[in-house]
Amino acid sequence: MDMKVLVVGGGGREHAITRALSCNSGVRIFSVMARKNPGIARLAERVLLEKETNIPKIIRFATENGLDAAVIGPEAPLEAGIVDRLEAAGIPCVGPTRAAARIETDKAFCRRLMERHGIAGCPEYRVYHDPEEARRFIEAYDGDLAVKPIGLTGGKGVRVMGEHVDAAGAVEYVRQIGGEVVLEERLLGEEFTLQAFVDGKHLVPMPLVQDHKRAYEGDVGPNTGGMGSYSLPDHMLPFVSRADYEKALRIMEDTVAAMQDEGTPYRGILYGQFMNTRDGPKVIEFNARFGDPEAMNVLSLLESDFSEIVRHIIGGDLAPSHVRFAHKATVCKYLVPEGYPEAPMAREPLTLGDYGDALLYYANVEERDGTLYTQTSRTLAFVGRGETLDEAEAIAEKAASSVSGRVFHRRDIGTRELLEKRCQHMKEIA
Ligand code: AMP
Ligand code: GLY
Secondary structure (H helix, E strand, O other), X not given: OOEEEEEEOOOHHHHHHHHHHHOOOOEEEEEEEOOOOHHHHHHEEEEEEOOOOOHHHHHHHHHHOOOOEEEEOOHHHHHOOHHHHHHHOOOOEEOOOOOOOHHHHOHHHHHHHHHHOOOOOOOOEEEEOOHHHHHHHHHHOOOOXXXXXXXXXXXXXXXXXXXXXXXXHHHHHHHHOOOOEEEEEOOOOEEEEEEEEEEOOOEEEOOXXXXXXXXXXOOEEEEOOOOEEEEOOOOOOOOOOHHHHHHHHHHHHHHHHHHHHOOOOOEEEEEEEEEEEOOEEEEEEEEOOOOOOHHHHHHOOEOOOHHHHHHHHHHOOOOXXXXXXXXXXXXXXXXXXXXXXXXXXXXXXXXXXXXXXXXXXXXXXXXXXXXXXXXXXXXXXXXXXXXOHHHHHHHHHHHHHOOEEOEEOOOOOOOHHHHHHHHHHHHHHO
């Protein structure tokens, strides 16, 4: 039976969502994106080029085309209430309501929810609405803090003391952003991402992934949206023990239960960003959507029919038997414009080479008269899949290096050396 699915968003993550859905030839894709993503456009039956937060236009497009379901990629439309409005129009969604999306869009809500329900893994934190009060706390606090704007920042709004700023810099940053902040203890450890499908009640986890936020090789340079990521054939990471994994999963399940308890059930993709510390996993943040690039790792491994998973999420009867991932390693490498993230070289032409067995996901790239051009954000992603990490890395690296133009990527993502460094770091912390 045909299923007409709306995919909202036009980045690499949404290309991965679209590709996964279109593995089933009975799925017809309808896309809404602000700018034309050539990869999505090729797979879609119809495209509406429109801001992803222009909800009235999107509702009209969805109802006119008689769509059966929607999958929401980015956070901005969630915050704008797209799910509430689509569902009111009779179109069920994979994505939380505006109230449930607060788990991501309101960092203070997230911490207070964890505290109210006694959920493990919540760092010490304080919420401030006034820069002077925040300053007093920072100056009196014995240790380093992470400074987080309460609202959405596109993943680039956190300043960590001892990493990006000192105490004076933290105070200055709080002033700059107007004093609406969560201050929390700086967590030390290794980060990992646990994503899950959630139907309001049941949660089914996806393979663990590690993202790389820093722009340059060796984890230096400014923070970015994520330069690339990897996952392993056993769906675990060597610096996360089975017990730590179980704890992280439990934190996610408890969070879903808490949301249901409070009358704002969570339906969609729940993304847990964890810091594995010497005291086990702590929550850095939750996101109300797939990660970008992490979506590309997991969706490239999905063996079950994504549209069936969508049906079960919507139907509220999601079970582990509906979700199967290949036991392979993945490495995702993003190509970004030279100068990214601070001064990206936009409108530069690119030429694709022979990218072999890698999967290519288009992101913030323009296609004009058959030529690809960079824009200001992440450009293209390649995913290598292999029996081992080395194999997957070699495929992704070869593909990324085959592109010519004013772009760069991190050659170290997915290498043995970097993985060993991560394991060593975890040992030092313990
Ligand atoms: P976010 O925008 O919340 O994903 O945070 C961006 C990055 O800031 C994270 O990936 C972490 O590396 C770092 N970060 C956030 N919160 C903390 C924390 N409490 N302690 C240490 N690092 C943090
Ligand atoms: N990769 C981090 C994010 O999607 O927020």
